[in-house]
Amino acid sequence: xKPFRHINVPGxxxxxxxxxxxxxxxxxxxxxxxxxxxxKDDILPAYPELLINIKAIPGLDYLREDExxxxxxxxVKLAFLARSPLVREKYKVLADxxxxxxxxxxxxxxxxxxxxxxxxxxxxxRYPHGIGGRIQCQxxxxxxxLAVGGDNxxxxxxGGKGCFAACPSDLATALAALEGSIKTEGAGGGRxxxxxxxxxxxxxxxxxxxxxxxxxxxxxxxxxxQHWLKYTxxxxxxxxxxxxxxxxxxxxxxxxxxxxxxxxxAPGPLRALQAEQFLKGKEPIPEVLQEAAVxxxxxxxxxxxxxxxxxxxxxxxxxxxxxxxxxxK
Amino acid sequence: MKENGxxxxxxxxxxxxxxxxxxxxxxxxxxxxRTLREDLGLTGTKVGCNKGECGACTVLLEGTPVLSCLTLTxxxxxxxxxxxxxxxxxxxxxxxxxxxxxxxxxxxxxxxxTPGMIMTVKALLGDMPAPTELEIKEALSGHYCRCxxxxxxLDAVGRAIGKRG
Numbered sequence: 357x358k359p360f361r362h363i364n365v366p367g368x369x370x371x372x373x374x375x376x377x378x379x380x381x382x383x384x385x386x387x388x389x390x391x392x393x394x395x396k397d398d399i400l401p402a403y404p405e406l407l408i409n410i411k412a413i414p415g416l417d418y419l420r421e422d423e424x425x426x427x428x429x430x431x432v433k434l435a436f437l438a439r440s441p442l443v444r445e446k447y448k449v450l451a452d453x454x455x456x457x458x459x460x461x462x463x464x465x466x467x468x469x470x471x472x473x474x475x476x477x478x479x480x481x482r483y484p485h486g487i488g489g490r491i492q493c494q495x496x497x498x499x500x501x502l503a504v505g506g507d508n509x510x511x512x513x514x515g516g517k518g519c520f521a522a523c524p525s526d527l528a529t530a531l532a533a534l535e536g537s538i539k540t541e542g543a544g545g546g547r548x549x550x551x552x553x554x555x556x557x558x559x560x561x562x563x564x565x566x567x568x569x570x571x572x573x574x575x576x577x578x579x580x581x582q583h584w585l586k587y588t589x590x591x592x593x594x595x596x597x598x599x600x601x602x603x604x605x606x607x608x609x610x611x612x613x614x615x616x617x618x619x620x621x622a623p624g625p626l627r628a629l630q631a632e633q634f635l636k637g638k639e640p641i642p643e644v645l646q647e648a649a650v651x652x653x654x655x656x657x658x659x660x661x662x663x664x665x666x667x668x669x670x671x672x673x674x675x676x677x678x679x680x681x682x683x684x685k
Numbered sequence: 686m687k688e689n690g691x692x693x694x695x696x697x698x699x700x701x702x703x704x705x706x707x708x709x710x711x712x713x714x715x716x717x718x719r720t721l722r723e724d725l726g727l728t729g730t731k732v733g734c735n736k737g738e739c740g741a742c743t744v745l746l747e748g749t750p751v752l753s754c755l756t757l758t759x760x761x762x763x764x765x766x767x768x769x770x771x772x773x774x775x776x777x778x779x780x781x782x783x784x785x786x787x788x789x790x791x792x793x794x795x796x797x798x799t800p801g802m803i804m805t806v807k808a809l810l811g812d813m814p815a816p817t818e819l820e821i822k823e824a825l826s827g828h829y830c831r832c833x834x835x836x837x838x839l840d841a842v843g844r845a846i847g848k849r850g
Binding site (some may be wrong): 357360362365392393396461465 | 735749756795828
């Protein structure tokens with residue numbers, strides 16, 4: 357890795373201070389599992405002069421549940437989230453999503469804030485500078501998206517614009533089904549961004565000098581069940597080809613609430629609103645679930661080499677719905 | 686600790702470093718894997734992919750398996766690091782039961798992935814007295830072995846559990 361300066365900060369205010377003192381030339385480091393890969397491959401035109409270590413900020417790794425729902429400090433490790441009895445019991449998709457990330461060692465290091473803030477896995481974007489020079493693209497600020505005419509087998513099938521890289525965060529998919537949001541702090545104070553508005557085709561909603569401090573999950577609908585599914589080529593390590601998180605409520609055999617979130621098919625987690633609407637008020641018999649799964653991928657516009665993801669997404673939605681409704685016993 | 690100093694506790698020994706770019710100093714961009722191998726000569730920790738995928742560089746940081754290729758040395762100040770060299774008894778030279786089990790099961794061919802695997806197994810058996818086969822497989826899911834030693838590794842872990850009675 358090329359050299360950089362490194363500073364430990366004692367609190368969020370100091371971290372934000374440094375971010376704003378060194379705009380564009382500083383990066384936050386927590387788990388470091390994504391950032392150090394980015395720096396080793398030197399994929400970005402601007403290499404940071406300063407890394408601001410937020411890992412040691414005390415009190416930012418809490419897990420709290422009260423009448424407003426669940427709050428997760430940004431520094432909570434994925435391994436901790438995956439093992440938490442509270443999360444496994446009540447916020448199952450979140451625990452399952454966390455457990456599906458990377459390997460045990462990565463989960464021991466990686467934080468929930470970093471999982472949401474990580475860089476995309478697009479192989480053009482991440483092309484190492486050391487092997488013939490980095491590849492410029494729309495996401496990096498100059499040139500077209502190379503995935504459109506190139507190898508786009510893992511890119512988006514919906515919602516791409518300018519850049520067709522998929523959202524790599526599994527937690528984002530789970531949070532979308534739980535209608536969660538992200539709390540930030542910045543120079544102008546903090547704000548709360550709903551998970552659906554956090555990801556943009558070219559990056560995320562974080563402004564320069566702003567950092568993620570908390571994930572929030574509102575109280576769940578009474579009697580709801582959840583299910584998480586992730587399709588990968590290899591079970592450990594891999595990022596999702598497609599992931600699905602669903603939440604259902606069944607009353608007297610009738611679906612009262614259905615939330616379907618698709619991951620890795622779009623720049624951010626995508627709610628299949630049409631399919632959700634279709635399910636409400638119906639009995640979740642096989643034909644209804646099959647129709648809902650078809651609706652969930654309706655409007656997909658695959659690129660030249662990723663049409664197969666549409667079918668995988670449809671089948672995952674179907675299986676996740678079946679499993680979630682089967683849980684209402 | 687001094688502003689530009691660094692204290693590492695590796696395998697029970699304390700090492701002090703100066704943070705800087707001079708010879709023998711630890712630069713902020715040095716990974717723990719590099720410091721262990723090149724500054725401390727502890728080459729038992731291997732670097733495979735150098736990007737957090739293969740698990741060869743696994744060491745225990747405060748008892749937890751982490752990837753030393755994705756850990757900055759400067760962020761380990763005051764922390765306890767255990768590497769494969771720290772497992773044997775320093776006085777008698779007797780191997781750790783996990784190491785001995787790997788030997789007896791022949792749980793390797795080229796051996797490049799072995800130190801990382803042994804560190805993970807060491808931590809696993811510290812956390813769980815009797816893990817199930819599924820738990821063992823999950824714990825080891827972050828270790829790649831191109832020689833396909835995995836079956837022998839499972840055998841070795843079973844043997845290590847057996848040794849503890």
